[in-house]
Amino acid sequence: MLSQPMTSVTRQLSRRSVFEALLHRSPISRADLAKVTGLSKQTTSEVIDAFDQQGLVRPVGRTSGNVGRTAVLYELSPEGGHVLGIDLGARLTVALADIAGRVLAEADEATDSRGGAWALDQIARLAGRLARDNHTHPSRIHSIVLATPGVVNPKSGAIEMAPNITGLGNLNVVGLLGEKLGSPVAIENDINLALLGEIWHGCAQNVANVAFLALGTGVGLGLYVNGQLVRGVNGAAGEIGYLPIGGDPLQAESRLQGCLEYQVGAHGIVRRYREAGGSDVDSARQVFERAQAGDARAMGVIEETARLTGLAAATVVATVDPQLVVLGGSVGARPDFADQVARVLSRIATRPVEIRASTLGKRAGVVGALSVALNKLHDELFGVADLAAALPLPPPRAQ
Amino acid sequence: MSTTLETGHCFAADLGGTKLAAAMADARGEIVAELTEPTDRRGGAFVAEQIAVCADKLAQSVGIDATQVRHVMVGVPGAIDPLTGRISLTPNVVGLEGFDVLGYLRGRFGADVLIENDVNLAMLGEQALGCASHCRNAAFLALGTGAGLGLLIDGSLFRGARGSAGEIADLPIGRDPTWQIGSATGAFELEVGSLAIVDRYRRQGGGGAAVTVRDIFTLLEEGDEVAAVVLDVTARWVALAIATLQSLLDLELIVLGGSIGVRPELYERVRRALPALFSRPVAIEPSRLGDRAGLIGAVCAAAQALRQNRAPAQHALHLS
Numbered sequence: 209m210l211s212q213p214m215t216s217v218t219r220q221l222s223r224r225s226v227f228e229a230l231l232h233r234s235p236i237s238r239a240d241l242a243k244v245t246g247l248s249k250q251t252t253s254e255v256i257d258a259f260d261q262q263g264l265v266r267p268v269g270r271t272s273g274n275v276g277r278t279a280v281l282y283e284l285s286p287e288g289g290h291v292l293g294i295d296l297g298a299r300l301t302v303a304l305a306d307i308a309g310r311v312l313a314e315a316d317e318a319t320d321s322r323g324g325a326w327a328l329d330q331i332a333r334l335a336g337r338l339a340r341d342n343h344t345h346p347s348r349i350h351s352i353v354l355a356t357p358g359v360v361n362p363k364s365g366a367i368e369m370a371p372n373i374t375g376l377g378n379l380n381v382v383g384l385l386g387e388k389l390g391s392p393v394a395i396e397n398d399i400n401l402a403l404l405g406e407i408w409h410g411c412a413q414n415v416a417n418v419a420f421l422a423l424g425t426g427v428g429l430g431l432y433v434n435g436q437l438v439r440g441v442n443g444a445a446g447e448i449g450y451l452p453i454g455g456d457p458l459q460a461e462s463r464l465q466g467c468l469e470y471q472v473g474a475h476g477i478v479r480r481y482r483e484a485g486g487s488d489v490d491s492a493r494q495v496f497e498r499a500q501a502g503d504a505r506a507m508g509v510i511e512e513t514a515r516l517t518g519l520a521a522a523t524v525v526a527t528v529d530p531q532l533v534v535l536g537g538s539v540g541a542r543p544d545f546a547d548q549v550a551r552v553l554s555r556i557a558t559r560p561v562e563i564r565a566s567t568l569g570k571r572a573g574v575v576g577a578l579s580v581a582l583n584k585l586h587d588e589l590f591g592v593a594d595l596a597a598a599l600p601l602p603p604p605r606a607q
Numbered sequence: 608m609s610t611t612l613e614t615g616h617c618f619a620a621d622l623g624g625t626k627l628a629a630a631m632a633d634a635r636g637e638i639v640a641e642l643t644e645p646t647d648r649r650g651g652a653f654v655a656e657q658i659a660v661c662a663d664k665l666a667q668s669v670g671i672d673a674t675q676v677r678h679v680m681v682g683v684p685g686a687i688d689p690l691t692g693r694i695s696l697t698p699n700v701v702g703l704e705g706f707d708v709l710g711y712l713r714g715r716f717g718a719d720v721l722i723e724n725d726v727n728l729a730m731l732g733e734q735a736l737g738c739a740s741h742c743r744n745a746a747f748l749a750l751g752t753g754a755g756l757g758l759l760i761d762g763s764l765f766r767g768a769r770g771s772a773g774e775i776a777d778l779p780i781g782r783d784p785t786w787q788i789g790s791a792t793g794a795f796e797l798e799v800g801s802l803a804i805v806d807r808y809r810r811q812g813g814g815g816a817a818v819t820v821r822d823i824f825t826l827l828e829e830g831d832e833v834a835a836v837v838l839d840v841t842a843r844w845v846a847l848a849i850a851t852l853q854s855l856l857d858l859e860l861i862v863l864g865g866s867i868g869v870r871p872e873l874y875e876r877v878r879r880a881l882p883a884l885f886s887r888p889v890a891i892e893p894s895r896l897g898d899r900a901g902l903i904g905a906v907c908a909a910a911q912a913l914r915q916n917r918a919p920a921q922h923a924l925h926l927s
Contacts, residue, residue, distance in 0.1 A: 416768070417767065417768040429855065433760060434765075441857050442887070443857070445855065445856050446855065448854050448855065449854075450850070450854050458883060458884070522779045523780075523855070524855065526774060526778045527756070527758075527772065527851075527852065527856070528767055529768050529769055529772040557777070558696075558777050
């Protein structure tokens with residue numbers, strides 16, 4: 209039988225489905241690829257040969273069948289392309305992954321306190337080191353995603369409302385960082401990315417409606433509904449620091465810092481502990497440690513923090529009815545704290561909802577950044593017009 | 608006689624706690640007959656049958672056979688479970704929670720029947736023919752006997768994981784729910800529901816014989832100072848709910864509707880209260896379709912299903 213000549217769209221679709229099968233099922237033989245994709249053996253072989261020439265696949269052994277000839281097994285080659293995920297907060301985390309989503313290296317250090325251009329230099333330095341250590345030429349890094357606090361204005365691309373890192377508001381971060389790293393950089397809110405991280409590798413896998421409530425230096429919310437992030441018209445969805453919970457929203461502190469954040473942000477926890485007559489502490493973590501050691505004042509402060517967080521969660525439940533609420537951030541990800549919040553919510557919510565502590569912890573943001581960078585790389589290579597959906601990423605696996 | 612016999616008709620109803628509004632429309636969504644009657648107080652099956660009888664009456668009045676009704680859309684005041692079609696959170700109509708309204712209506716009509724939350728339909732009505740025609744991300748905030756919210760996210764209705772998105776009666780705004788365990792009424796509804804408003808008027812020592820919110824609006828017109836204070840307080844709670852919504856969702860527009868929400872005296876107060884409570888500007892507008900928003904939304908949804916000649920999978924959150 210003569211095979212039909214492939215049009216460019218059918219060729220694109222064939223390449224895409226072979227790639228998807230390799231992404232999810234490798235190591236896999238040509239025969240099994242044909243079976244899984246429904247393509248003819250000939251088409252499958254043509255695509256695999258083309259991938260081989262491009263350096264996208266490599267043989268990794270042979271089938272160990274009992275009868276007949278054995279077949280070559282293929283997997284995606286780590287040389288097929290790399291992506292970089294960056295999480296810029298009080299700490300800076302950078303991770304390098306290959307096209308199949310395998311994390312090759314990760315590094316983190318305290319962010320340069322001078323902020324601005326210094327922080328961008330620091331990112332470039334760390335990224336360069338990871339690439340060198342893994343013998344990856346920087347030109348092989350095709351897609352970079354940066355997680356930052358604040359609001360990324362979808363119209364201007366500027367980072368707004370990120371008070372905890374100085375000097376970012378006046379910089380063309382996308383342009384400067386793209387130049388330093390030699391690849392285009394996309395920026396996304398760190399809480400949105402932490403949420404995507406939990407969905408890819410963490411505690412929210414296969415959940416279609418998730419709310420991610422982050423408590424740390426600041427507070428914020430990521431919403432994932434029907435398989436999509438909710439960003440809002442101005443990119444300001446989830447800025448819940450200003451929720452009218454925990455105080456009078458007309459007070460000066462509430463207007464400045466946000467009513468909820470003034471109470472439950474890390475500074476709020478420390479301030480309330482001091483106001484309650486607690487001895488000197490510098491960090492929310494110390495207040496938690498004292499509560500665990502039985503300090504009644506610290507326990508009271510943590511209990512109140514859990515109560516206010518439960519009210520914020522109840523607001524989310526009443527409004528968007530998520531299937532799952534994930535608590536993240538340096539304060540929120542503490543499992544004992546999540547249990548306390550769950551108890552508050554179960555007392556006040558008319559509809560029960562599951563609460564889990566983030567399982568990725570402080571890595572959630574960088575893992576989410578990698579997932580978006582991978583989506584972009586895959587789309588660049590195998591995107592098909594009129595097929596808007598991203599290729600599903602492979603589930604986590606042992607390295 | 609209608610000229611659209613071949614393409615069929617659709618029937619839409621909006622079920623409320625006190626009244627039932629119903630309309631027959633042609634395939635273009637033009638209403639050809641409409642009626643309103645008090646909701647059968649016996650609730651449950653009686654209400655479901657009342658809806659079907661309304662369709663019969665309207666069909667008769669326009670001279671069509673009831674079998675020509677191809678699509679039926681009924682708005683109900685409650686949350687609808689996306690998997691089972693069960694209705695919950697309907698304090699205003701008795702006997703709906705345990706009753707299979709959808710099954711009953713499907714048996715009664717030889718047509719595709721869908722049920723949808725009434726405030727969601729009001730949101731669709733404002734999007735189709737009202738003040739939200741340019742919007743892809745908006746909310747319809749209904750204030751009347753109770754409080755409800757219809758949400759439009761990325762151009763489609765958003766119903767939540769279990770169909771109870773927008774059930775904001777128990778928003779923790781107002782009385783602190785962690786100190787009010789076991790209250791059957793949600794914290795927010797305890798501040799802005801019609802009973803709460805009347806109660807507030809009495810507690811503030813208002814004179815006159817105010818027994819309904821409508822009376823309070825009348826007293827306000829006559830210069831009653833307590834009525835003004837009561838509405839100021841109510842508007843502040845509503846403004847706090849709007850600030851909450853904007854913090855979470857950053858919407859383009861919030862439409863105020865329902866018998867109380869649509870009143871300009873309340874709307875103006877909410878608009879004035881907002882800037883002090885939320886740092887970014889918020890677009891709010893009173894419902895343009897008023898108490899017909901839900902019915903018109905139901906007609907639009909039914910006519911659209913008729914035109915597409917298929918019922919959209921009823922709770923197909925991932926399609927559309």
